[in-house]
Amino acid sequence: MIAVTGSASGIGAAVRALLEAGGARVVGVDVHDAEVRADLATPPGRAAAVDAVARAADGRLDGLVACAGVGPHVADGSLLVRLNYFGATALLDGLRPCLAAARGAAVAVSSNAALLPNADAAVAAACLDGDEARAVAAAADAIGPSVYGGAKRALAGWVRRHAPSAAWAGAGVRLNAVAPGAVRTPLLEAGLADPVLGPAIRGFPIPLGGPAAPEVVAAAIAFLLGPAAAFCAGTVLVVDGGTDALLRPDAV
Numbered sequence: 001m002i003a004v005t006g007s008a009s010g011i012g013a014a015v016r017a018l019l020e021a022g023g024a025r026v027v028g029v030d031v032h033d034a035e036v037r038a039d040l041a042t043p044p045g046r047a048a049a050v051d052a053v054a055r056a057a058d059g060r061l062d063g064l065v066a067c068a069g070v071g072p073h074v075a076d077g078s079l080l081v082r083l084n085y086f087g088a089t090a091l092l093d094g095l096r097p098c099l100a101a102a103r104g105a106a107v108a109v110s111s112n113a114a115l116l117p118n119a120d121a122a123v124a125a126a127c128l129d130g131d132e133a134r135a136v137a138a139a140a141d142a143i144g145p146s147v148y149g150g151a152k153r154a155l156a157g158w159v160r161r162h163a164p165s166a167a168w169a170g171a172g173v174r175l176n177a178v179a180p181g182a183v184r185t186p187l188l189e190a191g192l193a194d195p196v197l198g199p200a201i202r203g204f205p206i207p208l209g210g211p212a213a214p215e216v217v218a219a220a221i222a223f224l225l226g227p228a229a230a231f232c233a234g235t236v237l238v239v240d241g242g243t244d245a246l247l248r249p250d251a252v
Contacts, residue, residue, distance in 0.1 A: 001025045001057045002225065005040060005049070005091055006068030008033040010185030011109060014214035015065050015221050022222070027056045029091070030068065040068050040087030041079055050094035061098035063225045064106040066091055071187040072113065072148035073194040077139030084151040085127045085135070089158050092175070096167060103172035107224045108159050109217075110179045111152040112240040115248065119149030127154035128161075145197065152179075156236045163234030174233050176224045181240025182211035207242030 002019055006012035007028030016026050028034035029049050036052040039045035053061070066088040074080055088108055099106055113119060120142045126135035127150070139147045156177050162168050163175040182188055182204065188211060192198045220239045223229055238244050244251070 001027060001061055002063035002065070003027050003029060003036075003053045003057070003061060003091075003095065004065045004067060005029040005088070006109075010067075010187055011180065011183060011214045011217050011221075012065070012067040014218035015067060018215065018218045018222055019063075019225075024062075027053055029053065040091065041083040043090075046087060046090035046094070049091060053091075053095060054098050057098055059098055060102040061095055062102050062104045064092065064095055064099060064104070065109070065221055065225070066106070067109045069109065069187075071191050072145040073191040073197050074144060074148075077142060077144065077147040078136040080144065080147045081123060081127065081135045081139045081151050082132065084148065085154050085158075086132050088155055092158075092162075096171075096173065099173045100171040105174040105176070105225045105229070107221050108155050108175075108177040109221070110156040110159075110177045110236060111148070112179045112181045112238055112244050113145070113149040114153035114156050114179060115238070115244050115251070116149055118146050119153045120146040121150065123147055123150030124154040124157065127151060128157055159236065160234050169233050174224075174229065176229070176232050176235040176237065178217060178220050178224065179236050179238045179240065179244075180212070180217045181238075181243045182206060183214050183217055184211050185214055205243060205246055206240070207246055210241045212239070212241060 008030040029036040038049035069084040122138040159177040
């Protein structure tokens with residue numbers, strides 16, 4: 001069984017469809033239209049989701065995709081932090097024993113926004129310290145795109161820090177991340193409709209053209225979950241049509 005958070009729409013829905021087409025049994029986690037309905041922006045919702053998924057999987061999980069999130073157009077910075085970072089890491093950490101029982105794999109959905117210089121460093125640092133209250137306070141002093149980038153940077157950092165540990169790699173569990181660029185999802189459409197962010201999103205360079213279909217990112221996630229990525233741990237796979245390479249050509 002593979003659990004997918006944010007399974008009701010966008011990239012999460014595309015991941016679910018691809019995995020099920022390949023014969024996998026998927027349990028979705030979302031606030032609606034999912035087997036497990038939970039609000040991952042809250043500690044009780046996270047705990048309930050972990051418990052429900054663990055029970056549905058009978059304690060053995062072949063894969064986990066932490067995809068649930070909201071976009072930089074969201075004015076509530078606390079939601080960006082609580083859902084995009086703490087909601088993701090709580091599910092990854094809480095379901096790690098189930099993944100270890102099956103020697104499974106997990107993929108967190110970060111963003112190429114994590115790699116940009118406007119990602120808020122204070123938000124990222126507080127997230128990585130596990131201090132949700134401080135991260136929320138830092139988010140209150142920053143604009144949405146910076147908070148979004150900071151939370152996604154922290155998520156990629158969490159993956160990098162934990163992937164080689166005894167609890168993850170040492171237990172036979174591969175932990176990786178994808179960092180998508182612009183993808184045709186309801187999240188992107190909401191950003192395009194924003195009077196301030198819309199023009200900036202439209203003007204963002206994508207060398208391969210774009211935005212991408214969500215199925216493209218789903219395929220990258222499926223790769224990281226599958227046996228072809230058996231030697232990948234702590235990888236942050238950028239799937240953004242060349243944007244990061246264009247803006248940061250010397251970053252490796």
